[in-house]
Amino acid sequence: MARTGLAQDERFQRHLTGPHHPERPARLAAISKAFDERGIAQACSGIDVSRIDMDLVRRIHSQAYLDRLRQACKDGLSCIDVPDSEICRESYEIAQLAAGTVINAVEGVMAGGVDNAFCAVRPPGHHTERDRSMGFCLFNSIAIAAQHVIDKYGLERVLILDWDVHHGNGTQHNFEEDPRVLFVSLHGHPSIVYPGTGHEFERGRGEGDGYTINRPMLPPSGDEEWRRAFDDTILPAIDGFRPQFVLISAGFDAHKLDPLAPLELDTETYGWMTDELVAVAKIHAAGRLVSILEGGYHLDALADSASLHVTRLLDA
Numbered sequence: 001m002a003r004t005g006l007a008q009d010e011r012f013q014r015h016l017t018g019p020h021h022p023e024r025p026a027r028l029a030a031i032s033k034a035f036d037e038r039g040i041a042q043a044c045s046g047i048d049v050s051r052i053d054m055d056l057v058r059r060i061h062s063q064a065y066l067d068r069l070r071q072a073c074k075d076g077l078s079c080i081d082v083p084d085s086e087i088c089r090e091s092y093e094i095a096q097l098a099a100g101t102v103i104n105a106v107e108g109v110m111a112g113g114v115d116n117a118f119c120a121v122r123p124p125g126h127h128t129e130r131d132r133s134m135g136f137c138l139f140n141s142i143a144i145a146a147q148h149v150i151d152k153y154g155l156e157r158v159l160i161l162d163w164d165v166h167h168g169n170g171t172q173h174n175f176e177e178d179p180r181v182l183f184v185s186l187h188g189h190p191s192i193v194y195p196g197t198g199h200e201f202e203r204g205r206g207e208g209d210g211y212t213i214n215r216p217m218l219p220p221s222g223d224e225e226w227r228r229a230f231d232d233t234i235l236p237a238i239d240g241f242r243p244q245f246v247l248i249s250a251g252f253d254a255h256k257l258d259p260l261a262p263l264e265l266d267t268e269t270y271g272w273m274t275d276e277l278v279a280v281a282k283i284h285a286a287g288r289l290v291s292i293l294e295g296g297y298h299l300d301a302l303a304d305s306a307s308l309h310v311t312r313l314l315d316a
């Protein structure tokens with residue numbers, strides 16, 4: 001059994017997105033209920049929930065964006081930059097908590113207090129660009145975390161594996177010229193699925209050429225296609241990279257029940273992908289792995305998939 005850290009807190013449900021928004025507080029309530037009922041929460045160690053040091057956020061986001069977001073929340077606006085990035089008065093503070101909690105998980109893993117960790121936080125982050133929000137996301141917590149382990153611990157090779165059904169455009173753009181971060185994304189094909197980026201030919205730029213790997217999937221791709229992409233290209237590329245830390249943008253919206261995208265994964269494939277990444281982390285990174293919730297909008301599928309994911313982290 002691994003010592004798995006788990007971050008969850010009712011405050012993450014205070015980021016309110018309106019009555020009809022798929023990225024809603026009930027997502028975390030469903031996860032939390034499943035974790036309690038299945039003994040998962042009890043088997044994990046708690047990760048502290050606290051606000052982030054904004055110096056870490058400023059390495060990823062511009063001060064102008066942060067000022068604009070803070071002011072929009074203060075003014076009671078209903079969205080930032082795009083209509084689907086809904087906010088409430090507390091959203092800025094909750095985004096600070098989400099990113100701070102992810103940093104706490106990273107610190108817990110680096111210090112050896114836990115072997116790996118899952119952060120059941122919202123708002124999500126992987127679409128947020130340096131200067132603007134996109135797709136329900138406010139602070140790009142996974143990008144902040146990757147930059148932090150590089151800056152504080154001098155790591156030279158960090159893997160970000162993004163299996164959310166939507167391409168992690170913000171994360172990719174943050175690191176596409178940086179060979180210290182291998183960004184790997186499986187997602188619905190950009191010709192069909194939001195946000196319309198993540199083509200195979202997007203491979204990184206300059207010194208980062210080759211350190212971005214996109215595997216767009218045409219509907220109705222399912223378990224077989226995702227596992228084949230892992231086996232044929234993703235796992236060999238990761239083995240060649242030899243990551244010293246593994247970060248997962250864990251969205252569960254490629255699930256066949258998810259209403260936002262026409263892909264067809266079974267719950268079991270999230271367990272399988274977890275096992276594969278745990279194995280990679282063991283071989284190259286002393287087991288160091290932190291997983292962060294991104295999307296996933298069918299409450300039962302989300303709860304089941306996240307439960308299996310954390311169960312496999314515990315089994316590591």
Ligand SMILES: [Zn+2]
Pocket residue numbers: 164165166251253294295296
């Ligand atoms: Zn998504």
